[in-house]
Structures are given as structure tokens and as C-alpha cells.
Amino acid sequence: xxxxFEEPPMNVPSGFLRMACLFAPIVFMFxxxxxxxxxxxxxxxxxxxxxxxxxxxxxxxxxxxxKSTGDSLVLRGANVGGASLELHWSKAMxxxxxxxxxxxxxxxxxxxxxxxxxxxxxVVTIQQASVKSHDVSTYRPFAKQLADYVRRHAPGTxxxxxxxxxxxxxxxxxxxxxxxxxxxxxxxxxxDGLSAAYREIASELxxxxxxxxxxxxxxxxxxxxxxRVDSNFVIDGAVSPxxxxxxxxxxxxxxxxxxxxxxQKLVMDANHASIAGEYLGACxxxxxxxxxxxxxxxxxxKGLASDYARFLRETAHAAVEAAK
Numbered sequence: 001x002x003x004x005f006e007e008p009p010m011n012v013p014s015g016f017l018r019m020a021c022l023f024a025p026i027v028f029m030f031x032x033x034x035x036x037x038x039x040x041x042x043x044x045x046x047x048x049x050x051x052x053x054x055x056x057x058x059x060x061x062x063x064x065x066x067k068s069t070g071d072s073l074v075l076r077g078a079n080v081g082g083a084s085l086e087l088h089w090s091k092a093m094x095x096x097x098x099x100x101x102x103x104x105x106x107x108x109x110x111x112x113x114x115x116x117x118x119x120x121x122x123v124v125t126i127q128q129a130s131v132k133s134h135d136v137s138t139y140r141p142f143a144k145q146l147a148d149y150v151r152r153h154a155p156g157t158x159x160x161x162x163x164x165x166x167x168x169x170x171x172x173x174x175x176x177x178x179x180x181x182x183x184x185x186x187x188x189x190x191x192d193g194l195s196a197a198y199r200e201i202a203s204e205l206x207x208x209x210x211x212x213x214x215x216x217x218x219x220x221x222x223x224x225x226x227x228r229v230d231s232n233f234v235i236d237g238a239v240s241p242x243x244x245x246x247x248x249x250x251x252x253x254x255x256x257x258x259x260x261x262x263x264q265k266l267v268m269d270a271n272h273a274s275i276a277g278e279y280l281g282a283c284x285x286x287x288x289x290x291x292x293x294x295x296x297x298x299x300x301x302k303g304l305a306s307d308y309a310r311f312l313r314e315t316a317h318a319a320v321e322a323a324k
Contacts, residue, residue, distance in 0.1 A: 042066075046119060047125070048119055049125045049127075051078075051127040052081055052082055053272060054164045054165075057281060058273070058285060059075055060282060065283065065299050066286065068299035069290070076119060078112060085129075091103060091111070092113065095112065119154075123159075124157050124159050130271060133193070136201065139197060159205070159207050161202050161207055162212065165215075165277070166213065168220075171187070171270030172268060173190075173270070209323055211320060211322070212280070212285070214319040215315050216277065219312065220250060222311075226248060227248045230245040240266075243255070248276065250274055252270075255268075255269065276308065286316075287320045294313045
């Protein structure tokens with residue numbers, strides 16, 4: 001079991017394998033750059049994310065989008081499962097206090113300082129843990145401390161903040177009978193809180209916001225393309241492989257999880273992005289990092305309908321334009 005509303009590991013089929021061991025300090029490295037011969041006139045962006053599984057979700061297809069327009073991405077992620085701004089700052093301070101302290105290093109053996117100084121990064125991003133994203137008090141003082149640390153050890157890089165998304169409308173988080181004070185009671189409340197918090201912190205730090213959360217909420221609430229809960233499916237007593245209708249879900253949602261050779265359990269992941277959500281997030285990142293409309297891209301993930309993919313690209317563009 002996991003703490004309430006924490007981001008659990010995604011034990012899902014291969015189509016959704018996006019992360020592993022989310023509750024251990026993990027650094028993902030995804031070099032997806034193309035050679036200069038393959039991109040004679042393209043743009044190369046070197047990106048370091050300081051975040052968690054949501055960073056990986058949102059950049060999953062970013063390299064593919066870049067490649068489709070002749071550009072190139074080098075992506076490295078200092079991502080710890082479920083990590084908050086505070087956790088990353090504590091790791092940085094542990095290294096400063098004692099370079100031999102394992103708490104100050106990621107599983108690659110590198111500290112955040114070493115990651116920053118060793119990459120010649122064009123862009124570095126930070127983000128808050130999604131479970132805390134609605135509460136602006138949890139960003140302080142750690143967002144500024146991390147921002148100053150990035151600027152000190154990677155001068156000249158562009159620092160951005162990745163605005164994460166609200167959980168799916170039918171998340172267990174929103175079904176608590178007596179939520180704690182300040183805890184969002186709906187997707188709308190979670191989005192309103194995180195949207196205000198990210199805007200405020202971005203303004204304080206003087207950096208640009210990557211409005212993935214805005215794009216998610218636009219898509220989720222769209223009257224034609226938004227996700228709708230399947231009220232006809234009865235969860236209790238459901239038998240594998242039956243699942244509720246989850247068309248246009250931007251989140252992983254309901255899935256069957258193998259517990260033994262003979263038993264499966266129906267579980268819900270209302271937090272992490274589905275393939276559609278990953279594509280939407282990547283389109284937002286693409287527009288900001290490569291300064292091109294995502295409509296120019298030709299890449300569409302396998303299994304995503306072309307008309308829905310077009311809607312997601314249009315939604316990503318609208319969110320980026322509105323955030324200017």
C-alpha cells in the first residue's frame with residue numbers, strides 16, 4: 001500500500017511502461033538526439049528535468065516530435081518517484097554538506113550539482129510533486145532555493161517550471177468523505193489551486209511556465225473530446241478483462257494488475273498520464289522548447305486516432321498561447 005494520494009508505481013502492460021521503482025531515487029537518461037548529418041538545419045535542445053514521474057510522462061514523446069520536424073533532443077532526467085521540490089533541495093544540501101553522503105546523489109552516482117555542471121544544458125526545469133501542487137506554501141522556500149542553485153551551477157541555461165496536471169475527475173482523491181482542510185475535493189479545485197500556485201511561483205522566480213496542467217484541463221473539460229465517466233460499469237464484482245469505457249482519458253485510469261498466476265486485481269491510476277496525456281504534454285513542451293507550433297509535427301503515437309491527436313495538438317497550442 002502507499003500513502004494517500006501518492007504517485008504509485010505503474011505496474012502496467014508494455015504500452016504503458018514509462019517508469020520503474022518510483023519510490024527509489026531514480027535518474028532517467030533518454031538520449032534521443034540525431035546526428036548532425038540527419039539534421040543539417042535542425043535545432044538541438046539539451047534538456048535536464050528536475051522532477052519525478054510526471055516529468056517523464058510529459059516528455060515521453062518529446063524526442064519523437066522533435067525528430068519529425070528535423071530537430072534533435074538530448075534529455076536527461078534527475079527524477080525521483082513522487083519527489084517534491086523539498087526533496088530535491090534536501091539532496092542538493094546533503095551533497096554540499098558531505099559529498100560522500102549517498103543521500104546527496106542520484107542512483108547514477110551523480111549529485112544535482114554534478115548534473116548541472118556536466119551537461120551544458122539549454123533548458124533546466126523544476127516542478128512540484130502533484131499531490132502538493134495545489135498548495136503554494138509547499139513551494140516555498142524550495143522553488144527559489146533550487147532556482148538559485150540551478151543558476152549558480154548552470155549559468156546561461158534557461159530555467160522553466162513544469163506545471164503538472166490535476167488528477168482524473170473520478171480519482172479516489174476526490175471521493176474522501178471528510179477531506180483534510182485545504183485538500184481539493186474535485187478536479188476543478190485541484191486545477192484551480194495548482195494553476196494559481198504555478199503562476200505565482202513562476203512570477204516570483206521570473207521564469208516561464210510550461211502549461212501542461214492548463215492543456216490537460218482544457219482537454220478534459222472539452223464538451224466533445226473530454227473524458228466522461230462510464231456510469232454503467234460496475235467496479236465491484238468486475239471480471240477481467242472487462243473495463244469501463246475510458247475513451248479520451250488523459251490518465252491511465254482503470255486497469256487489471258496481475259497479483260498471481262491465477263488472480264488479477266482491478267486498480268485505478270488517476271494520476272499518471274496515458275498515451276494521450278503524454279502526447280498532449282509533449283506537444284506543450286515542444287512548442288516552448290523548439291519555438292514551433294506543434295501543428296508542424298507529423299508524429300502520432302501508435303494507437304492514437306488522427307482526429308483526436310489533432311485536437312490534442314490544437315489544445316496544446318491554445319494553452320501555450322494563453323500562457324504568454
